[in-house]
Amino acid sequence: MWIILALVSGLVTALTVSAAPSSAAAAPITKPPMGWNSWNSFAGAIDHTVIEQQADAIVASGMKDAGYEYVNIDDGWWTGSRDASGNITVDTAKWPGGMSAITAYIHSKGLKAGIYTDAGRNGCGYYYPTGHPAYPGTGAEGHYDQDFLQFSRWGFDYVKVDWCGGSAEGLNARNAYTAISDAIARATAQTGRPMVFSVCEWGGQQPWNWAPGIANLWRTSGDIIYWGERPAMSRVLANFDAAQHASAQSPGHYNDPDMLVAGLSGFSDAQNRTHLSLWAISGAPLIAGNKPSDMSATTRAALTNREMIAVDQDPLGRQGTKVTEDASGLQVYQKVLSGTGRRAVVLLNRTGSAATITARWSTLGLTGSAAVRDVWAGADRGSFTSGYATSVPAGEAVLLTITGTDGAPTGGAAITGKQSGRCADAGSSANGTQVQLQDCQSRPGQAWTRAAAKQLTVYDNKCLDASGQGTANGTAVVIWDCNGQANQQWTVNANGTITGNQSNLCLDATGQGTANGTKLVLWACNGQANQQWTAPAA
Structure with missing residues (x-):
């Protein structure tokens, strides 16, 4: 759904820790969802014929074979009517056989089905023109258990929950979506059908700080387009920027900068490729x-x-981050890929003139020679010893995959969790990157050095840092430019714990997690194995 509230997420920069991604409501997916949504092309003018035709086309076009699997029915499917018991009633002229019939059709094509509702009393179609009357009561508030159980019984595999009603009523987003998550979990327990849970709160209440614990994906901004508009690259870039919350993302949990506008009228083929490059480097749905x-x-x-x-x-589930901007608007983004020595890189030119942009191996954590492939050209560009430079047209991006050798640690060593057997990993050298558990490999982001000033350093000049000088349980442990402050000083203790000198709290694997992507935080020292580490020698 489109929504026109002004974003406040860009105004708030304080880092707070994400909840542990362990909610029973979140479907057990391991990669960003791929599929199709009805809103951008049809708004509220949808019925079974529209949905069936697009499902057929997803198969016939090769999209299904490429991985697009969800057919998501957005706002406009429901008139807001309920029976005497409060159950949703459906217009059978639009949906012959009811919603279970449309999910059966979608499933018959080897696809999965998604549905839409709102966290408040009314969906977005009540407040804004959508191509159908402003039906009241199209939200789920007051019927969470009833509606999500109904969706599951109808056979839906994915549910998007918008925020127009929630916003209009001034609801607390975290509380509302947590209640919805709990309702989905109860529905799944009854039906055995998990549903991908998409939080569509638009970023105003910073869902990246709490949604990873209850949902699979969460919107980080308003819509790229409003109904009836042509897409603009400026909006694509704004949504891309608003979704830069790499520490919140892990396998099964994704920042969502909105559905794609690729292929809409007024968007060029080059813009389509740039748009898709940005979403791909982000690991976005x-x-x-x-x-x-x-x-x-x-x-x-x-x-x-x-x-x-x-x-x-890519199964690591990382979000790519900006690593260099040698001149204003000439940016390099990197995403660490699974395996060794593998990177995806986007060279993004935000300026009004073509310009040469260089990706240097030193900033990507690579050493020696590396092979470069241009994804959109489908062409190998050769092997290069220190970096790769190419001209990028104004307003466009080049998407590369680079395969080489991970840079040898400069005297560093791993910080290994006793409970998990996995390594403390800073997946990017960007300030604010939250440290996570990952399989131990020879990566620069896993090569830590104990400095004389009680600092634990990585990437030569980045320090292990208690975010925002936090001293409370759950403070995110990130990397930041070394600055000598107390929140970057640590004591490696004989009992295997690592304590922050400012907080006197222990380095902790969230929720006693042992999986790749488990985030590291500060927590009161308790002697548990998730606070036990093997650290580099002094």
């Missing part, structure tokens, strides 16, 4: 919003490009 039944060959080729999709769907 790939939810198409064009008409699969009516798209050009170049749009189809872009959406189904297997190398772009592989970058987006």
Whole structure:
């Protein structure tokens, strides 16, 4: 859904820790969802014919084979009517056989089905023009258990929960979405059908700080387009920027900068590729919003490009981050890929003129020679010893995959969790990157050095840091430019704990987690194994 509230997420920069991604409500997915959503192309003018035609086209176009699996029915499917018991009633002229019939049709194509509701009393169609009357009562508030159980019984595999009603009523987003998460968990317990849970709160109440514990994906901004508008690259870039919360993301839990506008009228083929490059480097959900039944060959080729999709769907689940900006608007983003010595890189030119942008191996954590491949050109560019430079057109991006050798640690060693057997990993050298558990490999982000000033350093000049000088339980442990402050000083104790000198709290694997992506925080020392570490020698 589109929504026009002004974003406040960009005004708030304080880092707070995400909840542990352990909610029973979150479906057990391991990669960003891929699929299609009805809103951008049809708004509220949807019925079974529209949905069936697009499901057919997803199969016929090759999108299904490329990984697009969800067919998501957005706002406009429901008139807001309920029976005497409060159960949702459906217009059978629009949906013959009810909603279970449309999910059966979608499933018959080897696809999965998604549905839409709102956290408040009314959905967005009540407040804004959507191509159908402003039906009241199209939200789930007051019926959470009833509605989400109904969705599950109808056969839906994915549910998007918008925030128009919640916003209008001034609800607390964390409380409302947690209650919804609990309702989904109860529904799943009854039906055995987990549903992907998409929080669509638009970023105003910083869902990246709490949604990872209750949902699979969470919107980080308003919509890229409003209904009836043509897409603009400025909006794409704004949503991309608003989704930069890399420490919140891990396998099964994703920042969502909104559904794709690739293939919509007024967006060029080059803009489509740039848009998809940014979403892929982010590991963002790939939810198409064009008409699969009516798209050009170049749009189809872009959406189904297997190398772009592989970058987006990489099993590490990392979000790429900016590593350099040698001149204003000439940016390099890096995403660490699974395996050794593998990176995805986006060279993004935000300026009004073509310019040469350089990716240097030293900033990517690589050493020696590395092979470069241009994803959109489908061409190997050769091997290079220190970096790769190419001209990038104004307002466009180049998407690369680079394969080389992870840089040898400069005297560093791993910090290994006793309970997990995994290493403390800073997946990017960007300030604010939250340290996580990852399989131990020879990566620069796992090579720690104990400095004389009681600092634990990585990437040569980044220090282990208690975010925001926090001293409370749950404070995120990140990396930051070394500055000599007390929140960057640590004591490695004989009992295997690592304590922050400012807080006197222990380095802790959240929730006693042992999986890749488990975030490290500060917590009161308790002697448990998730606070036991093997650290580099002094």
